[in-house]
Amino acid sequence: MKISWLKRCCLLLGFLGYLAFVYAQISFRNTLIPAVQKLEASGESIVFDSLVIQQRTSFIAPDALQVLTDLLNPAKETSTNSIKSTPLKILSVEVILTHQNTGEYQLEMHPDRLILKGGNYGDLFHGAVTVSQLLLGNLNNGSYVLPERLKIIDRPKFNWRGMHLDVSRHFFPVSFIKKYIDILSWYKINVFHWHLTDDQGWRIQINKYPRLTQIGGVRSETMTAKNFDPYVGDGKEHSGFYTQEEIRDVVQYAQLRNIEIIPEIEMPGHARAALAAYPELSCTQEKLPVPTIWGVFEDVYCNRESTFRFLFDVLEEVMALFPSRIIHIGGDEVPKTRWNACSECRKIRIDRQLKDAHELQSYFIKRIDSFVSSRGKSIIGWDEILEGGLAQNAMVMSWRGTEGGITAANMGHYAVMTPGSHCYFDHYQDTSGLEPLAIGGFTSVEKVYKYNPIPEGLSPEKQHFIWGAQANMWTEYMASESQVEYMLLPRICALSEVLWGTTSDFPDFEQRLQSHYEYFESKNWNYRK
Numbered sequence: 353m354k355i356s357w358l359k360r361c362c363l364l365l366g367f368l369g370y371l372a373f374v375y376a377q378i379s380f381r382n383t384l385i386p387a388v389q390k391l392e393a394s395g396e397s398i399v400f401d402s403l404v405i406q407q408r409t410s411f412i413a414p415d416a417l418q419v420l421t422d423l424l425n426p427a428k429e430t431s432t433n434s435i436k437s438t439p440l441k442i443l444s445v446e447v448i449l450t451h452q453n454t455g456e457y458q459l460e461m462h463p464d465r466l467i468l469k470g471g472n473y474g475d476l477f478h479g480a481v482t483v484s485q486l487l488l489g490n491l492n493n494g495s496y497v498l499p500e501r502l503k504i505i506d507r508p509k510f511n512w513r514g515m516h517l518d519v520s521r522h523f524f525p526v527s528f529i530k531k532y533i534d535i536l537s538w539y540k541i542n543v544f545h546w547h548l549t550d551d552q553g554w555r556i557q558i559n560k561y562p563r564l565t566q567i568g569g570v571r572s573e574t575m576t577a578k579n580f581d582p583y584v585g586d587g588k589e590h591s592g593f594y595t596q597e598e599i600r601d602v603v604q605y606a607q608l609r610n611i612e613i614i615p616e617i618e619m620p621g622h623a624r625a626a627l628a629a630y631p632e633l634s635c636t637q638e639k640l641p642v643p644t645i646w647g648v649f650e651d652v653y654c655n656r657e658s659t660f661r662f663l664f665d666v667l668e669e670v671m672a673l674f675p676s677r678i679i680h681i682g683g684d685e686v687p688k689t690r691w692n693a694c695s696e697c698r699k700i701r702i703d704r705q706l707k708d709a710h711e712l713q714s715y716f717i718k719r720i721d722s723f724v725s726s727r728g729k730s731i732i733g734w735d736e737i738l739e740g741g742l743a744q745n746a747m748v749m750s751w752r753g754t755e756g757g758i759t760a761a762n763m764g765h766y767a768v769m770t771p772g773s774h775c776y777f778d779h780y781q782d783t784s785g786l787e788p789l790a791i792g793g794f795t796s797v798e799k800v801y802k803y804n805p806i807p808e809g810l811s812p813e814k815q816h817f818i819w820g821a822q823a824n825m826w827t828e829y830m831a832s833e834s835q836v837e838y839m840l841l842p843r844i845c846a847l848s849e850v851l852w853g854t855t856s857d858f859p860d861f862e863q864r865l866q867s868h869y870e871y872f873e874s875k876n877w878n879y880r881k
């Protein structure tokens with residue numbers, strides 16, 4: 353059969369059009385981390401200089417609208433060469449709050465306007481971050497380039513997309529906490545797990561117990577490198593805490609960036625800073641200093657009634673500061689030495705017919721669980737809280753592998769996965785031996801990217817109990833802000849895509865990371881190259 357000249361031209365044009373369509377999809381997708389669920393782009397590229405927001409609803413508070421506005425005009429702060437001789441071309445953005453809680457946002461580009469729709473502020477925030485990444489990744493001489501027609505429909509896979517930070521081992525000021533929140537929100541992380549207390553420092557002001565920060569917030573020095581034996585200290589006092597006013601400010605800052613802060617108050621172990629301030633809370637009641645070395649310590653809270661009264665008071669103040677429905681109460685690494693030797697702890701075991709120290713630990717956590725539940729909130733704890741029997745309303749954070757998460761899910765409890773194998777960002781990022789000193793392990797960005805939060809062996813009907821996952825940033829070996837950033841970036845980018853549920857092959861992700869490296873540099877965020 354002969355194909356006419358005209359038909360050949362039509363076929364060729366059709367093919368070129370198809371190629372342009374495919375190219376538009378790819379190039380506009382290339383700047384996004386996490387990748388979106390669904391993106392369609394077509395038409396010519398259009399160039400404009402800025403966006404103005406037209407709010408079609410009056411339900412977005414002014415400070416929230418300001419956050420969205422800043423996101424929708426990102427080059428304002430990053431571009432320095434945008435002096436124009438031609439008239440400004442402005443794209444109007446309509447922000448529509450639909451109040452339909454589908455967990456989804458939609459973006460639709462028309463030649464003259466961009467429509468962003470979401471069911472709540474969080475969805476709109478996600479959409480605005482996506483627009484921001486698209487604009488920055490397609491910036492040309494200070495002008496934005498977008499396709500004439502663009503449609504994105506997007507939603508996250510997991511509910512808990514978390515990142516933790518230990519501020520006990522090293523204290524970081526509010527300015528850094530806000531920077532950390534900025535980074536998390538840029539990757540649509542929605543939970544910041546703020547590890548506020550541990551052996552080496554108590555970092556949250558509690559009005560009823562001022563010595564917690566006056567004494568528990570200060571250690572005389574810090575061991576250097578891994579000089580446990582012989583011990584070498586740096587001779588420099590290390591201290592710091594957040595006032596309640598600062599905490600309220602950070603909570604609000606995070607809320608505007610769609611991040612819920614889950615505070616952690618460690619108990620019954622990792623409590624040496626509190627015991628230094630109030631020795632009467634331990635079994636021996638011996639006066640001990642805030643430790644200057646890392647590790648797991650035998651002195652923990654005693655199970656006596658006055659300790660519970662103290663902890664309830666502390667939690668009351670904590671719950672008043674943090675609007676989160678969930679409070680992290682620690683629960684990990686509790687040596688039973690002191691409890692076994694303590695007459696008061698022994699008496700409780702006998703009176704309550706608890707068969708061993710694990711059941712005593714379960715008793716302790718259940719007391720805390722029922723107190724927190726009585727205030728309309730619930731607890732989450734590290735997976736040791738399963739030992740001796742799980743408290744009624746508790747969620748489990750699975751860190752010693754995936755077993756804890758599987759057990760919790762099989763019992764009908766929600767779990768957050770954070771196994772040491774993939775989610776410990778205090779581990780080395782490569783095996784070259786050239787990395788800055790870290791606690792150990794090996795967790796490369798590729799390893800994080802290939803992580804699946806749904807544990808192997810969990811039956812399909814229980815998988816919805818896996819509420820999400822998070823990475824942990826323990827700061828024993830991170831004394832500076834720039835070192836925390838180095839350990840966070842770019843691994844958090846990989847985790848964000850895992851949690852959003854849009855991972856592809858690793859080389860594709862690596863390619864998309866390139867434009868993010870440029871962004872890190874423009875923001876002065878330190879990262880591992």
Ligand code: ACM
Binds near residue numbers: 684734751
């Ligand atoms: C932990 O890493 N000790 C929870």
Ligand code: ZN
Binds near residue numbers: 634635694696
């Ligand atoms: Zn005791």
